[in-house]
Amino acid sequence: MTTFLDILLYMQIALSGVCLYRIIRGPSIPDRMVAIDIFGILVVGICAIISIQTERSFILDIGIAWIILSFIGTLTLAKYLSGKKLNE
Amino acid sequence: MASLLFICIGVLFNLLGCIGIIRLPDVYNRLQAATKCVTLGTCSILIGVLFHFGFNDAGIKALIAIPILFFASTVAAHALIRGTYHFGVKLSDKTVKDDYKDAAK
Numbered sequence: 001m002t003t004f005l006d007i008l009l010y011m012q013i014a015l016s017g018v019c020l021y022r023i024i025r026g027p028s029i030p031d032r033m034v035a036i037d038i039f040g041i042l043v044v045g046i047c048a049i050i051s052i053q054t055e056r057s058f059i060l061d062i063g064i065a066w067i068i069l070s071f072i073g074t075l076t077l078a079k080y081l082s083g084k085k086l087n088e
Numbered sequence: 089m090a091s092l093l094f095i096c097i098g099v100l101f102n103l104l105g106c107i108g109i110i111r112l113p114d115v116y117n118r119l120q121a122a123t124k125c126v127t128l129g130t131c132s133i134l135i136g137v138l139f140h141f142g143f144n145d146a147g148i149k150a151l152i153a154i155p156i157l158f159f160a161s162t163v164a165a166h167a168l169i170r171g172t173y174h175f176g177v178k179l180s181d182k183t184v185k186d187d188y189k190d191a192a193k
């Protein structure tokens with residue numbers, strides 16, 4: 001039986017598929033980076049909805065760790081884009 | 089029931105942000121549409137999780153994730169778009185004003 005929460009979860013997964021389309025098709029390198037950043041935030045929403053469905057709290061830990069790793073990765077890629085070395 | 093309402097609002101905001109990713113013409117427009125809508129929508133989903141669990145361990149984890157998400161995603165978007173401008177991506181043809189052109193040199 002599918003509940004209303006299942007439909008919201010499937011919608012969220014479809015939206016991250018939209019981000020994958022932009023990662024594959026993006027005309028320039030920064031387009032792909034923007035889509036990867038947004039994809040990371042959408043995955044946190046998927047983790048939150050799954051934690052309601054399964055009534056377990058450790059899935060939210062995965063979401064928090066994903067936010068922090070995505071933040072560090074995006075900052076590193078932005079530093080690389082602006083043409084500086086990583087130790088400046 | 090309130091948790092379902094907040095999660096529904098959040099998924100709606102995420103939908104609008106992803107329409108922005110597909111439809112808008114260049115990378116600056118895409119980032120400014122997507123990062124605002126998706127950050128607000130995911131924070132709304134986490135508020136829904138807090139309403140569902142109450143103040144036990146899972147609810148407190150969702151409450152902690154909200155400020156981390158706000159600061160991390162906005163700072164990352166700002167750094168990313170500054171790097172994109174220095175990388176030399178052209179603006180869209182319909183852009184009427186570019187205030188950052190003088191400050192970037």
